Each structure stands twice: as structure tokens, then as C-alpha cells.
Amino acid sequence: MATPNSEEDQRKPHKLTPDQPVSLEELRQLGVFHWKLNADIYETDPELEKIRKDQGYSYMDIISIHKDTLPNYEEKLKRFFEEHLHLDDEIRYILDGQAYFDVRDQEERWIRIAMRKGDLITLPAGIYHRFTLDETNYTKAMRLFVGEPVWKAYNRPADDSDIRKKYVTSLQGC
Ligand code: KMT
Ligand code: NI
Numbered sequence: 001m002a003t004p005n006s007e008e009d010q011r012k013p014h015k016l017t018p019d020q021p022v023s024l025e026e027l028r029q030l031g032v033f034h035w036k037l038n039a040d041i042y043e044t045d046p047e048l049e050k051i052r053k054d055q056g057y058s059y060m061d062i063i064s065i066h067k068d069t070l071p072n073y074e075e076k077l078k079r080f081f082e083e084h085l086h087l088d089d090e091i092r093y094i095l096d097g098q099a100y101f102d103v104r105d106q107e108e109r110w111i112r113i114a115m116r117k118g119d120l121i122t123l124p125a126g127i128y129h130r131f132t133l134d135e136t137n138y139t140k141a142m143r144l145f146v147g148e149p150v151w152k153a154y155n156r157p158a159d160d161s162d163i164r165k166k167y168v169t170s171l172q173g174c
Helices: 024-029 044-057 073-080 162-171
Strands: 033-036 058-064 089-102 112-117 119-123 130-132 139-145
Touching: 024 033, 044 089, 044 112, 058 073, 058 089, 073 130, 112 119
Parallel strands: none
Antiparallel strands: 033 119, 058 139, 089 112, 089 119, 089 130, 089 139
8 A cells, every 4th residue: 555646657556655555444443344255256255255245245337447448548537536535434355457536534535545456445435535547557357236236436626525524534543
């Protein structure tokens, strides 16, 4: 993990010097949860089945993010990298390739989360975040959702929205 802030190529690691690693515990305090699974068996994986059942992730689809497979690739990647939030949790499971999710911490710093094959992550509703491919320019991800998916993104600033207020309140006392 690292903290990107510069105008440099978004696909680069953007680690601070010296590097400032962020623990999974710190991510949990932001409401971000992580599992490591075996992506080679995702179609039959009982561990994934259990998570889906326990969390109510009834919906799933698979998105392949590569210039030859994703319609409107450039435009979508640009949109994914704009700082935004959603009204629901964003749940992504990397099946192949790799990518970065950036999330804001309590002090507005960016935390860059390097996602590799087998990483499943949940970003809470109301957290400001963004997504980018890395220099390999390819990932395949499963998108999970509770009920019918809503992909709508609210670009920052969305500070007056109920979901943002609820999220900010949930951080207090951490
Ligand atoms: C989002 O809303 O940030 C995304 O859907 C990111 C791309 S899906 C791997
Ligand atoms: Ni998002």
C-alpha cells in the first residue's frame, strides 16, 4: 500500500519515500474489508460461496478491463479514476491481473491498495475512492452486490449526501 498524490502517471505505484505501509487493521477502521481467496477455483470455491451467503451478495458479474475487451475503455478508466462515492458497498474480487484502489483515510490522505489475483475487497458506502489499472494495463474482476446492482457514482464533492454523513459518523470513535 502507498499514498499517491502527484500528477505523475496514475498507473505507477506512487509510494511515499520512505514508504508508509498501511495495515489491514487500519483499513478495517475505515470500513474496508479484505479476503484472500484462490481465484483459480472461483467457479466452485466454497469459501467464496460462504462469503456471498453470509454477506448477502446475491448479484455477481465479471468485468474484463483491457483496451480490447472493455467497450469505451478510455472513457471508463477516466471515470473510474475520478474521486467518487456510492450509495452501496463496492465489492470487487480480482480474478486475474492486478489493479489499484485508492481510498481516503480519516485525514484525507490517499491510501493506495494494490489488488492482485485472489484479493477480494469491500469498500463501504460513502467512502471516497477511485480505481486504476497499473502498468500491466489489465485486470479481470468479479463485481458483487447485495440485490440489484446500482453502479451510479457521485463525484466529489458529495459531502452533503446522507450516505457521506452516515459514513463520516461511523468513523467517529475509531
Ligand atoms: C468503481 O466504481 O470505482 C468501479 O467500478 C471500479 C472498477 S471495477 C474493477
Ligand atoms: Ni466506485
